[in-house]
Amino acid sequence: MSGMQTADGLSSIHLMQPGYLAVLALLPLVVVLARRSLAGLGRVRGGLTVCLRCLVIAVVSLALTSPEWVQTTDDQSVVFALDQSDSVPRAAREDAKQFIRAASAGMRPGKDRIALLGFDGRPSVEQICGPQLVADNVGAPIEPHRTNVAGALRLGLALLPADTAKRIVVLSDGNENVGNVVEEAEICAALGIPIDVLPLRYQHASEILVDQFSAPVAAKQDEVVSLRLVLRSQAATKARVVLYHNDRQVRDGAGPTGGFDVQLAAGPNRFTIPVALRAAGVHRFRAVVEPADPAADTLATNNEARAFTIVGPAERVLIISDTAMDPAQVNETSAEVLARALQQAGIECVQMLVEELPADPAALADCSTVILSNVSAFALGETRQQALASYVRDQGGGLIVVGGDQAFSVGGYGYTPLEQVLPVETARDKLQFLSLAMVIVIDRSGSMLGEKITMACEAARASVQLLSSRDRVGVIAFHSEPEWAVRLQPAGDKNQIARQIDVIGAGGGTDMYPALGEAFAALADVDSNLKHIIVLTDGQSAPGDFEGFASTCRAAGITISTIAVGPDADRPLLNRIATLSGGRMYVAESARPLPQIFARETVLASRSGLYERQFTPRLQSVLNNQILDGFTQADIPPLHGYVVSEAKPLSQTPLARITEDGTDPIMAYWQVGLGKAVAFTSGLWPKWGPEWANWPGFSKLWTQAVRYAGRPGTSSELQLETGVKGGEGHAVVSAEHLPFRWQGTLTLSGRLTRPDFSSEPLRLQRTAADRFEATFSAEAPGTYLVSVPYEYGAGDEGGRGVLRGGLVVNYSAEYRTLRDNSGALAEIARRTGGRVLDVNDAGAVFETGSIRPVHVRSPFWDDLVRLTLVLFLLDVAVRRIAVTPADAARRIRTFIREAVGRPAAEEAAATLATLRGVKGRKREEQSPGASESPKADEAAVRSEAPERQPSDSLSQALGGASDKPVVAAPPPKRRPPGTTESEYTARLLRAKRRARDSREP
16 A cells, blocks of 8 residues: 545545455566567567556556555535424524535535435435525425425435535424434444534424324214314413304304313313214314413414214215306206116215315215216316216226216316226317317416426327327417417328427516417418417416407307416406407316316317217126116116217126217216216206106116115224324224124225325234234324125125224324424434534534545556556557667658658758768778779679669659569678678679679670
């Protein structure tokens, strides 16, 4: 190992496997063997080859040792991790941000780097390592109801570069409820990375919170159940508890507002509240605690809790309709026709408008079947669609969708969660389009940046997919000026159009009027049956004569539909444009429903998807036809319209319309997940099915449909209990009342639905002979639903069904912590050799005295491999290319002379003169007594050598090529041993004379 000093410290070369240097002991053997094998190369070339071979072996042996250049540096990279969870007070969070700004001011230019990340339940990078603080603020929290310090440390490690000293600074209250920060701290300690901590200190000295609130999972009708309430207080105080039952305040208490007053002691306080459950269904409870002294409570978020109980068998049918989009209220009439038909069979029905349907997944727990009567996907909204899909797929509920001019493809069902659980889908290849020319006008101003512009592009692509090759489509993206993203063209190459839409970005102001003018100019000259403009914006446009423009469009046969995204859009203006032009206006609170709106608009604009002529559905034979059991073809009355759809591969289609293009489903059904779904593509009874409404078999058909789709009942021999504690949910199934002979045949499979409607399997493990338990994480606030399908026995004596239950997490665990956990943060610093920082001493972060210099290792064995290749090629060149040093020198001189431009004739003459002079002097030295004069010598030279051209002499003198044949000169004769130089020269002269005399005549 060798080393040298640098500006930062000691630098050296470290050999990871020095044992390979033993290969150098072979160098003497290489030299000995090379002298024999390379003897024919001459002294210079042979010696050079031996040296090159020794260098190759030396460099290879050095590369095998895995050498590294090790340099010590005090350059430093610091990652700041800022806690953004709900438990940190806003003031403490602002102090932490100011601390980061102040600390960055102490960075050494060119030496220090800084990175920033925010974390709650999930960490996110705000700034990668750089020479200065760029991200002056931290983005919005992602999962504020959780604190994952361990995840922040993992991400911080990934941000740190390898060639500097490393440090992580955690700014948090230390109240971790996700992950294991101690394990991550141990990893940092093993890597030599210190963790400094800045405790964000706070304490809620006065606080009242609802610690627990629970109700029985299930109960019987007219049963009195006990609600259990646990309140926790920091000090003794008075408060009032107000109870709500199904959103109605219970006024049985002594308080003036219907609540009851309580005296709270410091610590937990337990109460039991009896409530009579008079009706079947889901009973929802809400408890609110109100402190008598406002100063006794700090956080209002943890003063409320919810619970629910399911009473009796779920036999109710919920019929949902929508009258907001149909002034004639045809939907309401259609819903009433269905309700009367079911009530004739003794089925309890409840009618509800779509806006009254709660998005809470527990709201449908008491329903056997939900019927959507001509309801559009836009009216439902994404949250209700997710709730319905989860109700069918994960909770075993039944769903029946009855068509109309607001349902299925014309209702925007394409690409929605609702269509995923239905047995039919939008038949894109069956839609009978009139020729349509459509221009989509998208606001791409700066306010559309992010999810809005992404969803708008996705919606535009979805609309293009619904068009046929006979249609034309164009896309204009506007900010201060309009730009054609897709020129108006036939919608044949949909992939190319989609790629052009994908490049639309956001930025600039909002001026909608020029963009509408561009769209009008493009559509005015197009020969098409229908012309339509869809315009989307989220802001206020620059002024323009929009009313006059809309009237002009209507006169030209061009309709305009408008979409207002978010609360800042000019909704009155967009409504006037749509009304005056004969289009439709939509309001989207977020960007997520845009694909459904665009799909609906495309279908409606093309006037496709609806077949409105009289026909009689064809009864088809299918497996397990429970719905149409007992009916024949002669019993089926005619219909006058339906929504064109396509049956999915695994569905059953007992009623259909047979056409030349295939089979259009009128009724289809299937099982999806734990539940069943039925689709009836006709409906709208006063318009499409007056004969059906008066048909005697109408009640029987829909009764059988409800019985097929309805959720199965539960067994009285099995009970499901749920609960939550410490962020962990528990589900327990008890089979103690199940007959012993069926105990061994009982099979259970659980399913958990979370508040965001995501679902996952729930594994129930047997903990006793008649007891099964499962646990799951329950940290996010909201309703958790548990469904447990069961089966036991065989045949009619056995049983099968679905147990249902759930629990409510009322608020985040962040609101249970009433003070910071500085001790946990100090332990992290102690384990890693870090420091506990003071909020008033931000300069300590980048102090040079706290830096741990690191050894930066740079392997260079790959450079040695490249050097070995170069040396090997040189070795081959020296052995294969015979070039003497004299030849090399001569060629170099020639190149230099040609470079300076010396004339060839002068060069040749000078060379000949030099040669003659040398030869003459040599002759005089070898023959001092010779009588020939210089002129005779010159004549002799001329007589001996044939006359040559100057250029030939020069070329041959320099070893170059000539256009005349060259005769190889005989090898020079060696002087005999024992002969002096003068004697040998004299003998040569005499031999020369004899040869000359012999040639004379």
